[in-house]
Amino acid sequence: MNPEDTIEIDDTLEALKQALNRDDLAAAGGLVARLPISKTLDELERLNDRDRAVLYRLLDKERALAVFERLDPTLQSELIQGLQDSDVAEVFDNLSPDDRVGLLDELPSVVARRLLLGLSSRERALTDAILGYGQGSIGRSMSPEFISAHPWTTVDQALEKVRRGLDDAETIYTLPVTDAGRTLVGIISLRDLLRADPLKTVGEIMVDAESVRATVDEETAARRCADLQVLALPVVDTENRLLGILTVDDALRIIEAAESEDAARSGGTEPLRRPYLSTPIWEIVKSRVVWLLVLAVGATLTVRVLHEFEATLAEVVVLTSFIPLLIGTGGNTGNQAATTVTRALALGDVRTRDILRVFAREIRVGAMLGLLLGALGFVIAALIYSPDIGWVIGLTLGGVCTMAATVGGIMPLLGKAIKADPAVFSNPFITTFVDAAGLILYFLIAKAVLGI
């Protein structure tokens, strides 16, 4: 089915919603069977809890499993708690070990423990192997179900091993190559195996393997998988022994979640960790209120600063008019620098030890921007008000831009250095700081230039 046949699909969706509204489950079941998986996923992510549970139970077994393993862990956890115990056990058993651990992290610990006990001993061992790694490390998101080969096996034997692993392995398309001590010594793709002379050994045709340690954080590992454009990346321990494999589809999922988190943080909210429309209002408020309060408390600094300079303001009232423009421009310049550097950090283009290079770049960028905006501000303010006011505005703009870009550029790096999320130390945080510092600069310049 072509999912771009939107008219037909929209009709089906509309009919489905009506059927759900009038509780006509038979009709709804028939309709949902006609939707492609991608649309069923979209729909489930947009419904409220109750309707989501109803719709999910209408799916036939195969589609239900296909849909379930593609849902966010938070939604999985809610769904599973509404299902019958026997269904739960089946769904849980069918998940791959890494997805299972993702779900376990979301479930109440009582439920999680009960589910773990219900697993077969093989599945339990696989799950335990991942559960041993810290949350957020790639060890937790890797799959322990890989097919590996030894350098001395023939291509033919390796292909035979692939055939035996068809049902269970996370991927059959990339085979890490290990020596007798499980040490990673190379990697080979199924494509290369198929292309090679069946009597050659794996050692003859394997290539150098890039890998990540299990303790590395999952975003770093996923980005490396992306940079290398490989379908799978072996995960190893400190001794370079093979532990598992990170597949590109899991890397994609990790990157999307990391991006959501960064976007939320640099917008001054906590990540929702679930689709927007299916998030209860109260959860959204919770994700925002703490940051808003922290920033408001930070902003009381500006109240203090302005209170300090009340006499100056009373003398030259026109200075007030420029306050939002000046601190706004400072905030914008700071945000620009912070956004660029936070992004470069996320992509691995910049590391904490580059702090001096970043400082040197941002101070120059800030000075150039300051010169430009300052000159413009001077001309406009001088023409409309007076040359004196022109000087105050121009100099302040120049100083604020330079300071803001520099602070904005190095703040994410400092955040990362103290092991905080760089995005937290970014935009709103910088705005608050730059606001107060900019005001002080403004009044110092005003006092000096105007002689008050």
Added chain:
Amino acid sequence: MNPEDTIEIDDTLEALKQALNRDDLAAAGGLVARLPISKTLDELERLNDRDRAVLYRLLDKERALAVFERLDPTLQSELIQGLQDSDVAEVFDNLSPDDRVGLLDELPSVVARRLLLGLSSRERALTDAILGYGQGSIGRSMSPEFISAHPWTTVDQALEKVRRGLDDAETIYTLPVTDAGRTLVGIISLRDLLRADPLKTVGEIMVDAESVRATVDEETAARRCADLQVLALPVVDTENRLLGILTVDDALRIIEAAESEDAARSGGTEPLRRPYLSTPIWEIVKSRVVWLLVLAVGATLTVRVLHEFEATLAEVVVLTSFIPLLIGTGGNTGNQAATTVTRALALGDVRTRDILRVFAREIRVGAMLGLLLGALGFVIAALIYSPDIGWVIGLTLGGVCTMAATVGGIMPLLGKAIKADPAVFSNPFITTFVDAAGLILYFLIAKAVLGI
């Protein structure tokens, strides 16, 4: 080699830099051969133009190709312009058609034309097939080199076709299934082919195919590939005829680029489209200055508003002290809403037609946040200053939060509706608007409560 052997690799990198500095190319060549591809990539992305070209030419042919196809198109374009014509032709010929088109978009048109003429007729035809689609559409990023099967062929015949396509196809792991008229009718994985009885037909074991139209924008297509957790997604025309295939590693690349663009835009800058440390200072200034000017011009609105209320401010100077706090809180609330909705739009969790639902949610979230912050603001300002000032601050905070969340929430949707990038209409834009509107609200409330 294990890339986590960081000490050894760091030593190699240090020695490499020193060798480059003293122009000892022989030593540098020996050192670079010991680096894994991922580190070589990192290094190339951090060097300036000249050193990058030098280092690249030191790579042996195989590594040079492997590195080249993983670089950003902007860097590819700069590198290729520094190479000899014969080398260029070889590099260009070795790229897959979709990567080739990505590079062509970056090259000066004279160079691009010359390179196209140098291609073999087969490669030229493949490249032309993609060049026909608009920039930013998935048609341009798909690969036309796929292996497909017909429903009536046997599993054995399909496997034979895979073997014949081993060298050229973009992927051999996912086979779209088409009828005699090239219409997409299903899809099958190599894993399922290997698992099946060789005498069965493809039609018996294929599954329903999800697909995207070639004209769909590349981010939407890549996100669908991610949502479905598939290794490849067929790309079709309006008649559902198969045109090409989008592989998950290309999807990942598209998503990373889209995220970089969104992050930049919501931070009020243009995306750099190349690694931060290798971007010339002047390019960074250019990426920021236009937005900074636009926002500064927008901010003159606040100068106008404050000028209008100068008499009120002169009468009650204390009102000035709260200006940055109030507009700051408004800006933060607006940014939070805009960030959340922009992200939901990017992920496909929210569509433009959900505007009323988003409005209804954000107005409630904003009102709840406003009630909370307003009550707090009332108490603090009433205690420190006077109950009257308390009322002004409390009511303004309540109003500003409600307004900011609502505007912040629907603005990205309006932006998308008029086909602009939602991220552009987001944070800095909203801050500017909310600043001016917040000030007007502040003074209206102050006048009413204080009776001035």
